[in-house]
Amino acid sequence: MTVLAMASRDAPKAAVEPPAASLRGVTRHYRFPGGGKTLHALGPIDLDLRQGEFFSVVGPSGCGKSTLLDVLAGLNPPSEGTASFEGKPIAGVPDGIGVVFQEDASFPWLTVEANVAFGLKRAGIGQAEIERRVDYAVGFMGLRDFRQSYPAQLSGGMRQRVCIARTLVLQPRLILLDEPFGALDQQTRLIMGDELLRLWRETRATVLLITHSLDEAAMLADRVGVMSARPGLFIDVIETGWSKDRDSRIVADPRFGEMTGRIWEKLRAETMKHMQTQGAGPR
């Protein structure tokens, strides 16, 4: 199958380029309110995101995946260690990072068009350029017929497209996605996955996708980071070796099954560990 050409030839070159973002010894502790007890949620984590790669993170629920994303997005500082984006330490949300959340974050009081233009208006970009970029993003995400609609009139999948388009127009160099298709059905997820791949190829942005779906991680990513139960650590990082022009049809390839099998093997023990720590008794 042509879709499954061998590992991308760019890979060795990417390795010598400076990383898009990197984490060094990053941990995150939460303090319980009103007590000295702390929860060790994450790390220590070392991670280099290569320039322009598609990196997926899978792990059992509650393993700190979203905490990891918050650190990269500058929404929460690490408790220890350093996080940097394009060589500069992350303090506050850096310019050039776009985030798509799991929950529907479209603004119900704005039309689709106004939602997409939201960030651009506040960035002080000229009207003609705003129109050009919104036009492009709305067309790219298949929202052209819904420009004047309100989110309440759209399905969950369409609303998530609005959120992706709203991020896309800002032309981020690093896109962080926190289980963006978590609330969608399986077929819609596959289609949205294809669109995400198309977007990634077109924008050449670096993408970090957090997901709890093995299939999604295996199908979309160049590398899959498998995380342990809390405190979240990378127990393995698997190179998928898919070609850059892959799409959702690889789910039919035997090597796709092998890949998800490998990831699940790593994850199975962790997931069981997580279930045990959660306690089996009813509450």
Next chain:
Amino acid sequence: MASKAMASNTVASKTLPSQTLPGGALRNIVPPIVLALVLILCWQGLHLATASGAISSPAATLARLVVLMGSSRFWLDVAETGTAFLWALALSIVLGIGLGVVLAWLRPVGEVMEPILVTFYSLPKVTLYPLVLLIFGLGMPAKVAFGIMHGLVPITLLTRNAISQLKPVYLRTAKVMRLSAFEAVRSVVLPAIIPELVAGIRIGFSLSLLGVLIGEMFASKRGLGFTAVNAMGLGDLDTIMAIGLFLALFAVLANGGLLSLERAIRHRSAGR
């Protein structure tokens, strides 16, 4: 009077969806008219049942209202009350929303202030009126202040509550878009809570009006509240009832307008 206003609201809300059905216009008009007739009949019944003259009849009240509305003194009173009321309402809205945003933003301050505001609000504010008079003197500023004392707290609490119930992802989105705190409030927080704000304003509206009228009753030489309390002293029940009817009609109309505005906004952004 209050129960009358509430009853007509319920009817309006039940008839709204029928607008799209054939004969919808008829269905929309008939229930309020039936309700009004029933209320007038009850009123007449009460007039007949109570001791002579305790409750003026609908006909006598209406006749008195027509006479009142023909006098220039009445319209001076309306202008006086109206001015105080508009100031009280406008200031209650601006200060209430501002204070609500601050209390929601500074969460610990909000948590300390909320019970204090609720306690203050449960005091009969008339007992504080001498204080208001000492500070503002007799006249318009005292009435406005008294209106604000009634209207401010509900708007503040409803605003704070609406913001604290806001989906956290909206604020995270604002952060990711690198908006300043001011920008986030202006372009995310306030638009997100507009339906709740309109509901708060609707409640603040009735209470500011109440505050201004009470203010006029206790220390004023002009305004509808003063005229009503004056008529009370003279035992002029027709005038009291006529002023009550005038205020009730005004309140029902304004409330209905705000209610349909609230519903239009909610309808548009439904499914949040």
